[in-house]
Amino acid sequence: MCMRALLIVDAANxxxxxxxxxxxxxxxxxxxxxxxxxAYAAAGLPGPVADPPLPGPLEVVLVVEGAARGVASVPxxxxxAADGSGDDRIVALVAQREPGRRCAVVTADRELRERVRARGAQVLGPRAVRPA
Structure with missing residues (x-):
C-alpha cells in the first residue's frame, strides 16, 4: 500500500x-x-495546480503561529502550532517525514521555498489552495 502524500501549508503566508x-x-x-x-485532504491537488499532481487522499498539516495559535484540528x-518560527517548524516536518514519502509545501516565502526544496519537498504557491 502507498503512503499518502504529505501536504504542509504555511498558514500565515x-x-x-x-x-x-x-x-x-x-x-x-x-x-x-x-x-x-x-476538501484537498480527500481529493488531492490536480494538475496543473500541482505539477506533478498530488492524488488524494493526502495528509494535510496546517502550520500556525502567532495570533492563529489555538486553531483546532478537524477531520x-x-x-x-509552531512554538517559535513557523518556517522552522515546516522545515522540521519536511525533514521528519518517512523516507520516500512525497511531500509538498504551500508557501510564497522565498527563503522557506529554498529550505524545503533542499530537503526534497515540492513547492506550491498559495493559489494551489486559494484559487483566485
Whole structure:
C-alpha cells in the first residue's frame, strides 16, 4: 500500500496572500483556510495546480503561529502550532517525514521555498489552495 502524500501549508503566508481582512481576524481567516483544506485532504491537488499532481487522499498539516495559535484540528486537517518560527517548524516536518514519502509545501516565502526544496519537498504557491 502507498503512503499518502504529505501536504504542509504555511498558514500565515497563505492567509496573508489575499487582502480579505485577515489582519483584523487572523484566527478566523486561518479557520476559513483550514475548512477549505478539508476538501484537498480527500481529493488531492490536480494538475496543473500541482505539477506533478498530488492524488488524494493526502495528509494535510496546517502550520500556525502567532495570533492563529489555538486553531483546532478537524477531520482531514491536522493543525500544528509552531512554538517559535513557523518556517522552522515546516522545515522540521519536511525533514521528519518517512523516507520516500512525497511531500509538498504551500508557501510564497522565498527563503522557506529554498529550505524545503533542499530537503526534497515540492513547492506550491498559495493559489494551489486559494484559487483566485
Amino acid at each position: 497563505v492567509v496573508g496572500s489575499v487582502p480579505d481582512g485577515w489582519w483584523r481576524d487572523r484566527r478566523g481567516a486561518t479557520e476559513r483556510l483550514r475548512e477549505r483544506l478539508v 482531514g486537517v491536522r493543525v500544528v
